[in-house]
Amino acid sequence: MIYLDNNATTKIDETVLEAMMPYLKEEYANPSSIYNFSKRASNAIKESRGIIKDFINAKDEKEIIFTSCGSESANTAIKGVLNYNKAKKHIITTKVEHACVLNLYQTLEKQGYKVDYIGVNSNGDLDLEQLENSITSETALVSIMWANNETGVIFPIQKISEIIKSKNAETKLFVDAVQVAGKIPIDVQSSGIDLLGISGHKFHAPKGIGALYINSKTLITPLIVGGHQERGKRAGTENVPYIVGMAKAAEIATDSLKYELNEVKRLRDKLETSILKNIYNSRLNTGVANRVPNTTNIGFEYVEGELILLHMSDLGICASSGSACTSGSLEPSHVLRAMNVPFTAIHGSIRFSLSRFTTEEEIDYVCEQMPKIIEKISAISPYQDELAALKALKQI
Amino acid sequence: MWDYSDKVMDHYRNPRNVGKIENADAIGIAGSLACGDQLKIYLKIENNIVTDAKFQTFGCGSAVASSSILTEMIIGKTVEEVKKITNKDIADALGGLPPEKMHCSVMGYEALEDALKDYDKSEYEDLYDIMEPEQQEKIVCTCFNVTENMIWDAIKQNGLKTIEEVTNYTKAGGACGKCKGLIQDIIETYYTKQKAENQLSPTQRILKINNIIETQISPELQKDGGDINLVDIKDNKVYVKLHGKCSTCKNATLTIKRFVEQTLKTAMDENIEVIEI
Numbered sequence: 001m002i003y004l005d006n007n008a009t010t011k012i013d014e015t016v017l018e019a020m021m022p023y024l025k026e027e028y029a030n031p032s033s034i035y036n037f038s039k040r041a042s043n044a045i046k047e048s049r050g051i052i053k054d055f056i057n058a059k060d061e062k063e064i065i066f067t068s069c070g071s072e073s074a075n076t077a078i079k080g081v082l083n084y085n086k087a088k089k090h091i092i093t094t095k096v097e098h099a100c101v102l103n104l105y106q107t108l109e110k111q112g113y114k115v116d117y118i119g120v121n122s123n124g125d126l127d128l129e130q131l132e133n134s135i136t137s138e139t140a141l142v143s144i145m146w147a148n149n150e151t152g153v154i155f156p157i158q159k160i161s162e163i164i165k166s167k168n169a170e171t172k173l174f175v176d177a178v179q180v181a182g183k184i185p186i187d188v189q190s191s192g193i194d195l196l197g198i199s200g201h202k203f204h205a206p207k208g209i210g211a212l213y214i215n216s217k218t219l220i221t222p223l224i225v226g227g228h229q230e231r232g233k234r235a236g237t238e239n240v241p242y243i244v245g246m247a248k249a250a251e252i253a254t255d256s257l258k259y260e261l262n263e264v265k266r267l268r269d270k271l272e273t274s275i276l277k278n279i280y281n282s283r284l285n286t287g288v289a290n291r292v293p294n295t296t297n298i299g300f301e302y303v304e305g306e307l308i309l310l311h312m313s314d315l316g317i318c319a320s321s322g323s324a325c326t327s328g329s330l331e332p333s334h335v336l337r338a339m340n341v342p343f344t345a346i347h348g349s350i351r352f353s354l355s356r357f358t359t360e361e362e363i364d365y366v367c368e369q370m371p372k373i374i375e376k377i378s379a380i381s382p383y384q385d386e387l388a389a390l391k392a393l394k395q396i
Numbered sequence: 397m398w399d400y401s402d403k404v405m406d407h408y409r410n411p412r413n414v415g416k417i418e419n420a421d422a423i424g425i426a427g428s429l430a431c432g433d434q435l436k437i438y439l440k441i442e443n444n445i446v447t448d449a450k451f452q453t454f455g456c457g458s459a460v461a462s463s464s465i466l467t468e469m470i471i472g473k474t475v476e477e478v479k480k481i482t483n484k485d486i487a488d489a490l491g492g493l494p495p496e497k498m499h500c501s502v503m504g505y506e507a508l509e510d511a512l513k514d515y516d517k518s519e520y521e522d523l524y525d526i527m528e529p530e531q532q533e534k535i536v537c538t539c540f541n542v543t544e545n546m547i548w549d550a551i552k553q554n555g556l557k558t559i560e561e562v563t564n565y566t567k568a569g570g571a572c573g574k575c576k577g578l579i580q581d582i583i584e585t586y587y588t589k590q591k592a593e594n595q596l597s598p599t600q601r602i603l604k605i606n607n608i609i610e611t612q613i614s615p616e617l618q619k620d621g622g623d624i625n626l627v628d629i630k631d632n633k634v635y636v637k638l639h640g641k642c643s644t645c646k647n648a649t650l651t652i653k654r655f656v657e658q659t660l661k662t663a664m665d666e667n668i669e670v671i672e673i
Binding site for chain 2: 314381
């Protein structure tokens with residue numbers, strides 16, 4: 001199997017699993033208990049919190065709380081900020097956010113919040129002018145993803161923070177960093193971030209663990225109320241083995257950043273260049289620059305994405321698609337639509353996302369197979385004249 | 397991952413009858429590139445028999461499979477036989493489709509219908525020339541260009557009852573959702589109309605209930621050595637008499653309530669009450 005769907009989830013690193021095992025077996029104590037047996041569990045959490053603090057360069061480990069996933073981090077941050085100061089009813093986000101944020105905002109709109117959705121251009125880059133013009137004295141929160149999950153396009157968070165703070169110093173910035181953690185360096189202090197969410201399973205920890213950074217100047221009303229865990233900001237007995245696992249994964253990710261930025265990027269570029277060169281009805285759906293190193297989103301014109309994925313799957317290649325048919329939603333990806341990807345290509349868009357476990361041989365195999373798959377599917381398309389015209393155009 | 401049947405997988409992996417027929421006697425098109433799937437079907441018809449069929453499809457696995465199996469289903473059939481094929485026949489031939497994918501079978505049906513219209517037109521070309529241009533069908537869902545007739549057909553052929561089902565079968569209402577009210581109206585109109593058509597005279601109603609008791613209920617009770625017959629009907633109350641083992645069986649009341657009443661309710665209407673005398 002060749003797994004090129006690492007923006008969906010990743011393989012658990014063996015070292016991560018090993019680090020978790022003692023806490024799944026003998027070290028099962030509740031970290032809140034008083035006896036010595038629970039010391040090792042509570043120390044493990046403390047140590048893990050320190051590692052996550054360093055991973056995103058937070059100032060203090062008190063600013064880190066552990067959650068169950070990226071969606072919980074986003075919900076805690078957004079609802080937490082809004083509920084703490086209910087007077088302000090204006091929020092800003094982007095048209096290309098992850099569904100967990102967009103659906104939450106649609107719910108908030110029904111509850112009387114005014115939401116502005118910032119658009120993107122055809123490269124996938126955010127309209128910063130629209131952002132600047134949208135911020136008012138009433139703006140409680142701006143929530144923006146650091147990189148888009150479908151396109152890999154990175155948004156200039158530091159610049160965005162400067163724009164926000166210059167217009168309204170009280171407006172809070174929540175950054176959904178799920179797609180950048182482990183791919184590019186994160187520095188919450190120099191980037192001017194108030195809240196930031198990450199999810200372990202996107203960087204080789206297991207599913208079911210995430211973290212939320214809340215800087216010391218930002219106050220929230222907790223989402224999950226109960227015990228005193230996580231300084232009262234997130235009740236529930238701590239998931240010790242998974243917290244330890246995510247911390248180990250963050251440690252390895254920090255060490256692997258150079259490899260991501262060089263090797264993973266090189267393989268991604270090799271795959272991208274080869275497909276664009278050898279398949280005449282392919283197009284890059286984004287700009288070339290400002291992307292996380294592991295992701296490429298390519299549109300195949302006049303063919304449909306699910307069918308491409310099914311043929312890839314028959315060869316053991318896993319990727320994902322922005323096509324309507326794969327999700328059952330009937331409409332193609334909201335991200336690609338916001339970018340105005342032409343309708344000839346939007347239904348045939350495929351996202352390839354690599355990881356540090358992706359090998360050269362795997363990429364070579366995919367480079368070899370993709371033209372055959374696309375040719376096979378193109379041959380049954382009713383748009384033979386359009387395809388022929390496209391082929392002639394590319395040959396000139 | 398969709399739970400596709402082996403047949404669906406076989407047909408998208410190895411689609412049959414792909415391509416174009418030059419000098420086709422009929423061509424049918426359904427769907428569009430913007431909507432995410434399109435099917436073109438080409439027919440060769442000789443002496444009222446479909447002698448060849450080919451297709452070209454832009455769409456997902458189930459769209460290709462629906463197109464492919466459709467060509468297999470129609471080759472060798474008479475035009476009249478082909479006209480009777482519904483989207484349900486296509487889905488059934490594939491061993492079923494996931495609910496959200498039923499619209500792929502509908503697309504097959506629509507392309508076939510379009511081809512048959514095209515064929516009729518070429519047969520009676522002179523006649524068409526003197527006829528008034530066909531009235532534009534009323535479009536309900538502007539996102540996916542779905543007409544009232546298409547929704548009506550899907551409800552009729554598949555017994556659809558909710559907006560969600562209509563969306564799964566026709567795509568209507570699947571994007572902006574503005575037409576959901578209209579879809580609800582069509583569903584209600586369809587069932588009101590159907591109810592009116594099904595309205596029986598008192599005599600017809602008695603005969604129908606008696607027929608159900610004799611053909612569906614009595615044989616089942618006979619298997620257990622009992623029997624049942626109709627005594628009287630007053631409004632929604634159906635009076636029956638039990639015979640043989642049934643008349644002394646402790647479970648008789650339960651039998652009547654559960655089985656007899658449910659059978660009659662399903663076949664007639666929900667308000668029927670069965671009373672043993």
